[in-house]
Amino acid sequence: MSPEDFRRHAHDLVDWMADYMEAVEEYPVRAQTAPGEIASKLPETPPEAGEPMERIFEDFKSDVMPGITHWQHPRFFAYFPANSSPPSVLAEMLTATLGAQCMLWQTSPAATEMETRVLDWLRQMTGLPQGLTGVIQDSASGAILCALLTAREKVTSWKANEQGLGKQPVLTVYTSNQTHSATEKNVKIIGLGRENLRLIDVDDNFALRPDVLEERILADKAAGCIPTCVVASIGATGVGAVDPLRAIGEICERHGIFLHVDAAWAGTAWLLPEQRWMLDGIEYADSIVFNPHKWMLTNFDCSAHFVRDPDALIRTLSILPEFLKSREQGAVIDYRDWSVPLGRRFRALKLWMVIRSYGAEGLGKIIRKHIDLAAELEEWIEGEPDFEIVAPRSLALINFRYHPAGVHEPEVLDRLNAALLERINDDGRIYLTQNKVRGRAAIRFSIGQTNTEQRHVREGWDVVTEIARSLKTGL
C-alpha cells in the first residue's frame, strides 16, 4: 500500500471511527451472534492474492461488527469497565504507526523515559507514596506474576531461580477468598502449587480478616512452610471488597512477608482525595498494581505496576544474552528486565496523551461522576420492594438481586436471577454480569464507561425492572 493509499484509507477509517463513537449507543451492547456465526463468514482458506482495502473494510463492517461486544457503549455495565477515550485512541494510532519495540532504552529512548515519567505522574496523581517506582505491565495478572516471582526469590535468597522449587521448602501464599482468580492462576503458573494458596476468611464487608491471616501464617510456620506473599485486594472483583492494608501490612512486616496490593479496578479512584482512605497502610506494600486500562480512559493494555525495590524485581527477571547487551546498560532503565515478555509496545504514549488531555482534575471528575451515579442507582434499587442489595456498594459497583414478594426458596431465587440476567443480556439494551454472593446468585451493575451519564444508568435500571416484571407475570 503506497503512502498515498494509506492516507486515503486512514481518512476513511477515521471518519468511520468518529461516526462509531457518536453512534455506539445504537448497537446492542453485547454481541447478539450465536457461536460459530462469525467464523462461518470467514473463508476457511487464506486468500492467494491481495485484496483491495475497500473490500476488506466492507467485510469488516458486515461480517465482523455484528460479533463485537461494545465495551465503549455507555450502557455497558458488565464486568469492570475497560474504558477508552479519543486521546487514547489517537495515541494508539501513533504507537501502531511507529511500530517501535521498546524492550531496551536504546530501542526507543523516548518510550523508556516517558514510561518512567508518566508512571511517576500517576503515582503523584493517586497519592501513592514517594519511593515507589513504576513500570507498565500488560495486565494486573502480569503484575501479580512479577510480584509472586519476586517474593519467591526473596524468601529463597534467589535460590528458586537457580535450583528450581524441588529443593526449596513449601512456600505459602495468602489472599482473601474474594480475590480475583489471577492470584490462583499465577500460583499455579510459578509452580508453588494451588494447595499452598491460603484463601483467608472475610468479615461482613467481605474484607480479609487479619486475625485469621496471622493464625494461618503461624500455623504454616509451625509446619515448616515459608510464608512468602500476601496479595491484598483493594476493590476485589465480586463485590469490590477493600482489605485493611495497615493491619495486613503490620503482619507482613512482623513475619517478613512480601505484600502485593491488587487494586486493578479501584486504584483509579485514588485520583479522588476522598477515596484515599483505602490507602491507609500502603507504605507497607512491596508492590501495587492498578489498571488505567480499566477505569482511567486508557485503552487496553496498560497496567500501572509500582514496586518499592526495583532491584529485587530486576534481579528476579533479568537475563542477559549477548544480543541484548547495550552500551548504556546500567546507566539507563531497560524495561525488558521488569516484566515477563521481552518485547514491549510504546504504551506510555497513550497514558501521556490521556493525562495531558484531561488533566488529573478532568479524569477525577469523570470517576467521581461514576461513583455518584452508582450511589443514585443504589437509592433506586432500595426504593424497589422486589429488589435487594446483597453487598455494600463499593465505589461504582453494586450487587443486587431480584427478590419478588412470596418467593423464599433460595434455589428458586437463584434460578430466577439467572433467568433475569439472561433475558437482560439477550435484550441487548444493557449488559450486566452474574455473581455469587455468600453462595447465592446476584447481579453485578458496574458503572465506568467514559461517556456514561445519568440517563444511561436510568435506562439501565428501567430495563432491569421492566424485564423482571415480565418474568414475574410468567412465574
Ligand code: PLP
Ligand atoms: N484483579 C482484579 C481485582 C480484577 O478485577 C481483575 C480483572 O477484572 C484482575 C485482577 C485481572 O486483570 P487483568 O485483566 O489486567 O489481568
